[in-house]
Amino acid sequence: MTIRSAIDQRVRQACEINRFEHKDQVLRFAAKMATVVTIVADILNLAAHVSLNALGLLPYALVPAAVVGLVISTVVASVLTFSVVYVIGLAIHRLTISRAMFERLSRTDMLSGLLNRRAFVDEVSRAPQDASLVLFDIDRFKLINDNYGHDVGDRAIVMVSKQLAAALSEKHIVARIGGEEFAALIVELTPTQRLALVERCRQMIEASKVGDDVAQLRVTVSAGIAERGSHDTFQSLFIASDRALYLAKASGRNRVVHFDPIQESMGKTSE
Known part of the structure; x- marks a missing residue:
């Protein structure tokens, strides 16, 4: 050589x-x-x-x-x-x-500072089976933009991002996957503890202000959660979380709904 x-x-x-x-x-x-x-x-x-x-x-x-x-x-x-x-x-x-x-x-969403959708999917593919996927959606976000302007809408997104990042430690994965949509993969806890953590996120966001100049504005989120171990693919897991999120929205918003495959099948049978 x-x-x-x-x-x-x-x-x-x-x-x-x-x-x-x-x-x-x-x-x-x-x-x-x-x-x-x-x-x-x-x-x-x-x-x-x-x-x-x-x-x-x-x-x-x-x-x-x-x-x-x-x-x-x-x-x-x-x-x-x-x-x-x-x-x-x-x-x-x-x-x-x-x-x-x-x-x-x-890999970063510029407005929120969280992971973007592509990076989140990459991280989830390597995550353990014993985890929960959560989809968050800001309630009535279009009305926020229409009534207060897109600047306040952006500030609402930033506030929600900060609260999610604060509540979910580095061992969990949190991302902004759409306009007013967020996703999180929560690991290393029992399903009950993960559900309680998601509820805590919802409460923290509800109690937070977007800014003193819009003190009357209260931002809330709805969330749908599903267990990764119950689904073979990420697409199936995402669909389950999305269905739970839809139920949270349909049930009055500002709440967390857990996807239950048994109740889901019973609902389809009754139809």
């Missing part, structure tokens, strides 16, 4: 494991590579002096010539290698930061 291929391999490895996320990592990597290349250069330099001396081609005494050669190879190899690797490392560092920022932006 040549020096060039060795450097190329190390840089590739560094990129693959995101070793260049911070500038101090770039500095350490450049120093390490400069040390390795310098040692190799010094060994080759010394070997060349010994070989030339053995062949009688060295015009100077071996020891002084070797010392001078080692000094030159050490300085040139260390400075040149460190400079080149550090500059390349900084470029990779900037690309890494840009890529991370792009990935974050591509």
